[in-house]
Every structure is written in C-alpha cells, then in structure tokens.
Amino acid sequence: MKVEAPATLDEALACLQAAPLVPLAGGTDLLVHWPGNLEAKAGHYVDLWALDELRGIRRDAEGLTLGALATYWDAIRDSRIREEFPILVQAARQVGAIQIQSRGTWAGNVVNASPAADGVPVLMALDAVVVLASASRRREVPLDAFYTGYRTTVRRADELVVAVRLPDRGNAVQTFVKVGSRRAQAIAKVGLALARSEAGWRVVAASVAPTVVRCRTVEAALDAGDAFAAPEDLLPLLREDVTPIDDLRSTARYREMVLARVLWHAIAEAA
Amino acid sequence: MSPERGSYADPAVDYHVEIAFTLNGAEVRIRVDPAERLLDVLRYRLGLTGTKEGCAEGECGACTVWIDGLPVDSCLVPAVQARGREVVTIEAVDPMRLRPLLESGATQCGACTPGVVMTALWILDHPDLLETHTVRELMAGNLCRCTGYDGIVEGVLEALEATRDTEREPA
Amino acid sequence: MRSPVPRGRIREVRFASGLDRSELVVVDHRDLTGPNEVLLIEPDQPVLAADRVRHLHEPVLLLAHPSREALRRAVAAVEIVVDPEPPVLDFTVDPPPGGVQYGDDNVLKRLSIDKGDVETALAGAARIVEGEYRTGAQEHVYLENQGMVAWEEGDVLVVKGSLQCPYYVLKALGHALGRGPDRVRVVQAPTGGGFGGKEEYPSLVALHAALLARKAGRPVKLVYERGEDMEATTKRHPSLVRHRTGVDVEGRLLAQDIEVVLDGGAYVTLSPVVLSRAIIHAAGPYACDHVRIRGRAVFTNSPPYGAFRGFGAPQTIFANERHMDVVAAAVDLDPIELRRRNLIENGQSTATGQVIDDGTDRTALLDRAVELSGWHEKKAAHAELARRHPWRRRGMGLACFHHGAGFTGSGEVVLASRVDVAGLADGRIEVRSGNIEMGQGTLTVFTQIASEASGLAPSAIALAEPDTARVPNSGPTVASRTVMVVGRLIERAIEDLKARLGLPPDAGGDRFAEAIRAAHAERGEAPVGTATYQPPPGVEWDETTYRGDAYAAYAWAVYVAEVEVDLRTYTTRVVDFVALQEVGKVLNETLARGQIQGGVVQGIGWALMEDVVLEDGAMANAQLTNYIIPTSDDVPPIRVTFEETPYAHGARGAKGLGELPIDGPAPAVVNAVARATGTRPTTVPLTPERLMERLEEGRADVA
Numbered sequence A: 001m002k003v004e005a006p007a008t009l010d011e012a013l014a015c016l017q018a019a020p021l022v023p024l025a026g027g028t029d030l031l032v033h034w035p036g037n038l039e040a041k042a043g044h045y046v047d048l049w050a051l052d053e054l055r056g057i058r059r060d061a062e063g064l065t066l067g068a069l070a071t072y073w074d075a076i077r078d079s080r081i082r083e084e085f086p087i088l089v090q091a092a093r094q095v096g097a098i099q100i101q102s103r104g105t106w107a108g109n110v111v112n113a114s115p116a117a118d119g120v121p122v123l124m125a126l127d128a129v130v131v132l133a134s135a136s137r138r139r140e141v142p143l144d145a146f147y148t149g150y151r152t153t154v155r156r157a158d159e160l161v162v163a164v165r166l167p168d169r170g171n172a173v174q175t176f177v178k179v180g181s182r183r184a185q186a187i188a189k190v191g192l193a194l195a196r197s198e199a200g201w202r203v204v205a206a207s208v209a210p211t212v213v214r215c216r217t218v219e220a221a222l223d224a225g226d227a228f229a230a231p232e233d234l235l236p237l238l239r240e241d242v243t244p245i246d247d248l249r250s251t252a253r254y255r256e257m258v259l260a261r262v263l264w265h266a267i268a269e270a271a
Numbered sequence B: 001m002s003p004e005r006g007s008y009a010d011p012a013v014d015y016h017v018e019i020a021f022t023l024n025g026a027e028v029r030i031r032v033d034p035a036e037r038l039l040d041v042l043r044y045r046l047g048l049t050g051t052k053e054g055c056a057e058g059e060c061g062a063c064t065v066w067i068d069g070l071p072v073d074s075c076l077v078p079a080v081q082a083r084g085r086e087v088v089t090i091e092a093v094d095p096m097r098l099r100p101l102l103e104s105g106a107t108q109c110g111a112c113t114p115g116v117v118m119t120a121l122w123i124l125d126h127p128d129l130l131e132t133h134t135v136r137e138l139m140a141g142n143l144c145r146c147t148g149y150d151g152i153v154e155g156v157l158e159a160l161e162a163t164r165d166t167e168r169e170p171a
Numbered sequence C: 001m002r003s004p005v006p007r008g009r010i011r012e013v014r015f016a017s018g019l020d021r022s023e024l025v026v027v028d029h030r031d032l033t034g035p036n037e038v039l040l041i042e043p044d045q046p047v048l049a050a051d052r053v054r055h056l057h058e059p060v061l062l063l064a065h066p067s068r069e070a071l072r073r074a075v076a077a078v079e080i081v082v083d084p085e086p087p088v089l090d091f092t093v094d095p096p097p098g099g100v101q102y103g104d105d106n107v108l109k110r111l112s113i114d115k116g117d118v119e120t121a122l123a124g125a126a127r128i129v130e131g132e133y134r135t136g137a138q139e140h141v142y143l144e145n146q147g148m149v150a151w152e153e154g155d156v157l158v159v160k161g162s163l164q165c166p167y168y169v170l171k172a173l174g175h176a177l178g179r180g181p182d183r184v185r186v187v188q189a190p191t192g193g194g195f196g197g198k199e200e201y202p203s204l205v206a207l208h209a210a211l212l213a214r215k216a217g218r219p220v221k222l223v224y225e226r227g228e229d230m231e232a233t234t235k236r237h238p239s240l241v242r243h244r245t246g247v248d249v250e251g252r253l254l255a256q257d258i259e260v261v262l263d264g265g266a267y268v269t270l271s272p273v274v275l276s277r278a279i280i281h282a283a284g285p286y287a288c289d290h291v292r293i294r295g296r297a298v299f300t301n302s303p304p305y306g307a308f309r310g311f312g313a314p315q316t317i318f319a320n321e322r323h324m325d326v327v328a329a330a331v332d333l334d335p336i337e338l339r340r341r342n343l344i345e346n347g348q349s350t351a352t353g354q355v356i357d358d359g360t361d362r363t364a365l366l367d368r369a370v371e372l373s374g375w376h377e378k379k380a381a382h383a384e385l386a387r388r389h390p391w392r393r394r395g396m397g398l399a400c401f402h403h404g405a406g407f408t409g410s411g412e413v414v415l416a417s418r419v420d421v422a423g424l425a426d427g428r429i430e431v432r433s434g435n436i437e438m439g440q441g442t443l444t445v446f447t448q449i450a451s452e453a454s455g456l457a458p459s460a461i462a463l464a465e466p467d468t469a470r471v472p473n474s475g476p477t478v479a480s481r482t483v484m485v486v487g488r489l490i491e492r493a494i495e496d497l498k499a500r501l502g503l504p505p506d507a508g509g510d511r512f513a514e515a516i517r518a519a520h521a522e523r524g525e526a527p528v529g530t531a532t533y534q535p536p537p538g539v540e541w542d543e544t545t546y547r548g549d550a551y552a553a554y555a556w557a558v559y560v561a562e563v564e565v566d567l568r569t570y571t572t573r574v575v576d577f578v579a580l581q582e583v584g585k586v587l588n589e590t591l592a593r594g595q596i597q598g599g600v601v602q603g604i605g606w607a608l609m610e611d612v613v614l615e616d617g618a619m620a621n622a623q624l625t626n627y628i629i630p631t632s633d634d635v636p637p638i639r640v641t642f643e644e645t646p647y648a649h650g651a652r653g654a655k656g657l658g659e660l661p662i663d664g665p666a667p668a669v670v671n672a673v674a675r676a677t678g679t680r681p682t683t684v685p686l687t688p689e690r691l692m693e694r695l696e697e698g699r700a701d702v703a
C-alpha cells in the first residue's frame, strides 16, 4: 500500500491528476474489515486528513458550507446548525456512535454512495450541492444528480469533493426518520428525510433503491395538495419512485410498507 | 510521487514511511507500513496491548483511543493519519479514576473495558455533553456483552456526581 | 482453511503456483498422532476433515506463517476442492433419501420424560390448548474472540488461551495427539467472555494450535477474527417446541404434552446434554400430574450448535411461558392468575417427579414482581396511550421460570470434582481449582468464600492460576455450578486442611495461619487439604427413566417486561424490566446484579434482534454490523431484586445464578409485545419484519 500525504489541496489535486488515487478522509468506510482486505491494502491512496483548508463548517449569505473534512461531530456541536438545520444534527447523531461521528465526514458519506447512508438523505432533502474540484477546474453538481447507479457517481477520478453546500432558505418542515435494527449504531433498513420550503416538498428515501433517491412522484402529489387517507394510499406512488429488495438486513416488503407508514405519519405530523 | 497503476503490495518493495506523533504525552517517531492501522502500531509495534481488537469493523469500540481529544476506533485509523496528532490510550489513564467504575460493576470480563473507560473518561472530562446527550447514547459505540450496561452507566453518573461534590467544596 | 460447502467429498487441496512455501507451515489430518477425533461425548467430530466435509466452514487444513500479511496471501492462494453432495438443512422435517448421515434417521439423541397418564388426563380436560414455538440460533459475541497459543517445553506440549474448561482441552489434546496427561499442559488465560462459547469449542482451537506448533517447531498463536468466529464456531441450538395442554375450567393444568426438537448441527458435541436440560425445564415451574415430554436433537449439515448460557432451557422456557399466556387467553384468565394457580407449592413435584421442598414461596415471588413492575397501574396508562396515540403502543409481559444449578442428574457425581487448598510458608492459603474467571467474578467470590471459611483476610488468600500442571480437576466452569458446587468444595477443603493441622473446624484467622507456618517449619512442605464432590443427602436420579431429582437445587424467578411497539416501523423497545429471583444466599451483591443484568440484556437481544441468518446451514450475517446485539442505548436499566432462601448445600448458602437471567427475557418481552399489539407471536427473535407479518396476518383474520 502506498499513501501520498499532500500538505495542501493543490498538491492533493496534482496527485490525483497524475494517477487515479483513492481519496482517504476519516477512513470509517474504507478501513472496515481492513486486515483481510488484500485488495484494498494493495491500493494507492491520497490522504486528505491533514488538509486543514477542507475542515470546518462555514455560514455565509448564500448558505451553509460543509468543508470536505467536516465531520458529523462538527455538526452536532454546532448550535446554529442545531437550530437552522435540525435534521442534519438528528441524522448525524444516528450515524454510528461517537467514535464514528468524530471521524466520519459528510463528504465521505456522499462519495461512498451507499444507498443506506444517513447523511445523504438529509443533505438531499435540503437541496445540497456537491462542490467538486480537479487540478484544472471546479464544478457544482446538485446532490440529487450526483448518483448514476448503485455505488456510482459523476465524480471523475481526478476530482475531489471539496465541499457540500446547502442553500439558505427557510424550511418549514424538516423531518428525519431512520429505521434500523437497533437504536444506535445501525445501518438503515429504511431512511426518510422530509423537507418543505418555498421550493416545494422534498421526500428522500434511503435503503429502498440502488441509491438514495428523491421520491418525485410523491413530491409532485404533495405539491399539488393531494391528501392521503392511509399509509397504503402512498404505496402506488412510492412504487414509481423506489425499488426495495430483500437482503441480509430486511425484506423488500418490510421496506416498502415501513417507508409508506413513516412517510404518512411524517406528513400527518407536518400538517 | 509515482503515477504508475497496479498493485502496491510487492513484498520486495519497502513502502514504509516515518511518522511522528504524541502518544500519551511523549513524542513517538516510528516507521510504519501504510497498511498498518493505528491499532496495529499500538499493539504490535509499541507493545501497548491495553487497546483491544474486537471486530476490526468499527462496531465494538474495544479499540477506542483518543485522537486530539475525541474518542475514535483505532481499528479504522490508518497509522499514517496519526502524524502530528495527539494520541491517548488506556495506558495513560490514572488508575484512581477507575474506582467508581469498578465499584459500580462496570467491568466483568474486561475485554470491552479499555474502550469503555476511554469513552467514559471522555464524558467525565466534558460533563456539558450531558446537556444534549444521555450517557447511554454516548456509550453506544462500546459494546459490552457481560454487564448489560447498567454498571457502566451508573459508574459514569456516580463519578460525575463525585466530581461535582468535590467542586462544590471550597478549596 | 475450511470447507466451502455444507456437504461433500474432498477432492484435493490446491496450492496456487508461485506461492512461496518456504516459511509456510501446513498441517492436515495426516499430522495427527492419535485418533482424528475431538474427544467429548461421541467420537464423531474430526479434528481436521479427512475425506468428507459435513458442514460449511469445517476445518480441513491449517496454515501458519511468521508474517501475518504473508499468511493472508497464502490463504488466498489455497483452494479446497470439494465434490458437493446435497445437504440436509431443515431440522424440522424428516431427512430426504440419501440425506441420512447419522444413525438410521439423523437423530443424534432422543430423551423423554413421563409422569402420570397424559392421554387420559387430556381426555378429561375442559380445554385443550395447542401451540408451536420456534427459536433461532444465537451467537455468543464474547468480546474477545477464540484464541490460543501453543508451544513445546521439552517433552511437554503447552497450550494457553481463552477457554472455560482446562480439563476438557487437556483430554482432547491427549486423545488426538496420543499423549499422556503428563505430556500436555493447559493454562487458562484471563478470558474475555465465554457464555458457553468457550466450553467445548476451544478444544478444537487448541488442537489446531498444537498441531501447528509441533510441526513448526516454534510457538504458534491462533486467534480468530470476528468473522471467522461468528461463522465457524458454535451457537445456541435453534428449536421447535410443540405444546398440547389440558386445563380444567379453573385454569389448572391437567396435562402437558410437549415435543422438543433441537437442531444439533453436523456433530453430536454437547447436544445430548443440552437436550437433557431443555426437556427437564420444558414444563416450567408448575405442578401438573400428567406430563409427557419427547425430545430429540437432530443432525443437519450446519456447524455444530453448542453450549450457550442456559443450555437448552431458554428455548423450552420461551415456549412454555409464551404458551401459558395463550392458555390464559383460552380460558379467559389473567396470565398472572393462571400462573398463581399452577406454580409448584412446597411438597409438590416437577415433571421428573422431583418433590420441591426448599422453603421458597413461589407465588409470593410472583406477587412481588408484579407489584415492583407496577403492572396494574401501567395497564390503565397503556390503554389510554392506545386510544390517544396514532402509533405508540405499550404492553406488559411476564415469565415465571426456574433453572437447575449444577450438572444434571448424576452429572456431578460422575465428574467427582476436586479442590485442593494449600497452606503457604507465610501462613497464607492457596486455593487450587480448575475453575476460571471470564468476567462472572470467580476470583472475587472464591476469595470471599475462602476468606470467610478460613477466617483469614482476603489478602491472605491466593488463587492458583488455572494450569492443569498445578490444579486438580474441579470440573468445568459451566452450568451455574462454580459458586454453589466448587465454592462448597473450597469450604470443605479448608475444613480438611484444618483437620490435618489438628485444628477444630471453627479455628480461624491467626491460629490457622500460625498452624500453617508451623507445619511448614516442621515438614518443609506445604500442607494440603482436599475435598471431592459429595452429593447432598437424599438426591436421587435415574438416568434411564429420567425420574427423580434432576438438580440438587433450583433458582426461581419472575421477570416482567414493559415494551413499546412503534406501529409505523414494527420496532419494539423494552422500556422497563424487572428481574426478581430467588438464588439462595447472594454472596456478592454487585457481581450477582451484574450477572443478572448482563444475562437479561443478552436475553432481550435474543428476543428482539439477534437473528442468525443461515445460508447453506451457516451464519451468513457474520459481521457485527449485520448481527446486531443491544447497545447501551437499546435497553433500559434492569431492575434487579433478590429474594434469599439460603441453600444448605451450597457455599455460604448460595445456589447458581449465572444462567438463570437468559431464560426469562424472551418470553416476558414477547408476551408484552403480544399484549401491546393484540397479536400472537410465536417466534424469537421477534424482529420487526416478523412482527409485521404477524400483524398483517391478524388483519387478514379480522377481514
């Protein structure tokens, strides 16, 4: 294994331009089951952890900027985030436990592209934009256009995520529900982030499709003012938006039913 | 830097790098293989076997140490990332601080205990955490199969109570 | 290196070309110098598979290398090629043609209990209530994985590691390596949790480490990683239990007809004794004149199931206590009242005909637990919540149960455990036993018992390291026997030492120490007192008819759970838990409470979330991220209460308590979920997915 240790972002981007290295942030995804992972241990990495310019959370007129090394714990300890974007804190508190929150980054969660992620759905519900940079250019991609399929993204091999930005807008509704096998330290069997602003409703679901997804059919119905008498009434719409499967952790049927039920109750409580 | 593709696991090539960091208050300088985790360096290179490995997947917390004052799972930290940081392990803990935990039954087999202690002492050092969190939430990253957690939670609460009492007493 | 399939014939072991074998040590079955058998009850399990494999992950080949990284590369370069055969994976159905792999019918063991005349009693019953209950496998998840170090010291092979029973390992090593007991030595290292998982399995790890060390000619350390530990080692036996119960109009039990089936896995290992404890506890702590229990442990091509805290009892107690609630509903009685009418009174007998007369008032225990739990007050609040809240539901559930301490029946007599106590030159004493510390507090409690019995200060008590070269065989550290049985032996060995020194039994402290020092001065060697197990008077057991005193003593308990079910997600959370038990004298309150709390949380895990997903007969979710055990945030404080009726034949009046707390949580929690949701769940773990199915079926019933 080889690890490059750039001292600045520019150096890091230069490394990436020269070779398709694997970026290493908090390591809480990359190092799982590390000892037996011969393939990963034969890889070539670029360590971002020392790049202080990527650290921290900034607030400006346009909104909130999570640096690429901003961790869950950074968000949990930020009282303004707690007030303005409570679902970020709710989601962060449900990511692993303190040992993961202290090292896991929002950007790592985004790039890792797990359909069961907890950071991604709340960011997506708040219309987050992913800021990508390479040695030659910078671009911004809305998070809901970042994923191209199961664990694939639009990120090119020479790019780093340098920040995740959230627009400044009042969100009248912010709800996050994570359904795991236990209360703490669990991978979501179903995740739901719900938000409502002047941009309309956002309904984002996790663990029910190859990527975290916006449920646009449901959003459209809510924007049109449709009402639903029972959770089951949401199922036909949800089936347009999600495609849950059976796996080691749960069943497709459970995921679909429970998504409908938590969504229905969340809408009812938001009303 | 070397731009070539391929496998970086050639036994004939030496990939070691030298890193320096503060360990339990003292400066450490050591050559590490980048594939080594902080846990490996602590246990197998530096002989600090107090930190335990229970899962190698960040679930059990037996490998908890502090980096720059925050609890982390050392099984998920590449050793090279310790560079320039301040690492504290169970070996640095003052045994007197363990008393309330011992008395409340916070340990049985002891396999989880080094990690439990590192998280528990971090809570005790930051009592303001309990304004937003419960002890049970903060301890959730340390699995214990023996105690059922009551002994641990009570130990932390009693130790907090004891510190408050001593603080209240005029010096 | 392990079998890649659940059943088949080994064709070859293939080494990739280019693998550097210079420092690699390779061991297979041909390296054994004794029979290829792991010595336990039956000789059917090989140390390393020779020509056939009977379960996924069965050990075939061992590799060792001085470099961990090089070893990993070697593992990736070796392939075990097996011609697969159709496996038998369902223990609840008869084996298909060609599937019989043990005896005539794949039954590893059959046992039964008969009391009275069940058929006649059922014919006269006002109601017959039937039920079928299932429990899944459970993984121990001791925080410290299996691990062993082996080396040779001259002519002696030494093995040191994480284990519960040094003498089991010693015998297994001697057998398969063809060495006498003087040429093998087993030392227990402080063990990071066992729960039964380090009862029989470490013999295999020790054998593997020993074979490698012998071939390598240097010490070898063999430590499992979590994944291997989860997929390859033993687990709690999955079970299927059927009940047919006759009751009269007042809800008195007239007849209990019970069938118990356990999945034993691919080798016999400890299944016969697990089955024994399972059936003995199957009828519960109730007085019933007509009982029939038929039990069998069945072969499947799964890794062998093995010892796990409770040892068969949790499975049958879950079924029985869940069934009692179903019976109560059938006769329209409150579940507390149904139990009160049937609990054994002093003078009445258990299913094996054992007359209970221990002075414990079991209905008083029931009433006290109900009162502590706030059962009646909470019922109203729960009804109110159900009216008011769209998705939160609460309910209470309880379980009454008992657990026999020590080995079953004549087991302790056969074991004939021995403890020595030696006087040291400085007047201190050293307790020599093979019983080990794995977190349950053996060291503390043994010190306490020896200190009280000798009158010496705790600092004057030394405990010998469990090393078979130094300590006698005081039996395994299992079956809740350590304090009650072995603790009592310590007391008697101290009495014996006093007698040998010419002291009266009540001579304590300074006089004792003085006599020890004098003996040293006189003889120049340590005076040693010894004690060997003697059954308490009047305990009789017939192994062939399964009648009589199955255990010398029982602990009794009533557990009450309060749960909250989220009807959006079908998720259950235990919000309050009362654990009340009578365990004889409690010797150390903190340790005893810790045992109960830890056991209850393990039981809550089994009840609600610990789901071993089997694929090809073995655990597919063998990671801690996919096999979920409770964290601190998943469980409430466990409220523990002890009632104490001192037991005359246990150390300081103690009975066993280590296993008891795993028995009650599953039925108490599932009964509470049943009450909260109005469904009839019959399976643990009762995952949200399973509860959803139950609720949907219920809805279909109503429609």
Ligand SMILES: Cc1cc2nc3c(=O)[nH]c(=O)nc-3n(C[C@H](O)[C@H](O)[C@H](O)COP(=O)(O)OP(=O)(O)OC[C@H]3O[C@@H](n4cnc5c(N)ncnc54)[C@H](O)[C@@H]3O)c2cc1C
Pocket (backbone or CB within 6 Å): A022, A023, A024, A025, A026, A027, A028, A029, A030, A031, A032, A048, A068, A094, A095, A096, A097, A100, A103, A104, A105, A106, A107, A108, A109, A110, A111, A112, A116, A117, A118, A119, A159, A160, A161, A162, A185, A186, A187, A188, B057, B058, B059, B076
């Ligand atoms: C025990 C445990 C519990 C967990 N619980 C949860 C949970 O509850 N919810 C949840 O969502 N996740 C969970 N995770 C997963 C993980 O913690 C998160 O996904 C975390 O956000 C990853 O961040 P990281 O910085 O550690 O990523 P790393 O492991 O460093 O990297 C993850 C991926 O992102 C890439 N990457 C990282 N940073 C950048 C960047 N700036 N630019 C480009 N690529 C980048 C890496 O190359 C890698 O592919 C858990 C993990 C563990 C071990």
Ligand code: FES
Pocket (backbone or CB within 6 Å): B052, B053, B054, B055, B056, B057, B058, B059, B060, B061, B062, B063, B064, B073, B074, B075, B076
């Ligand atoms: S070993 Fe690091 S969390 Fe388990």
Ligand code: FES
Pocket (backbone or CB within 6 Å): B106, B107, B108, B109, B110, B111, B112, B113, B143, B144, B145, B146, B147, C143, C192, C193, C439
């Ligand atoms: S004390 Fe054994 S795991 Fe916690």
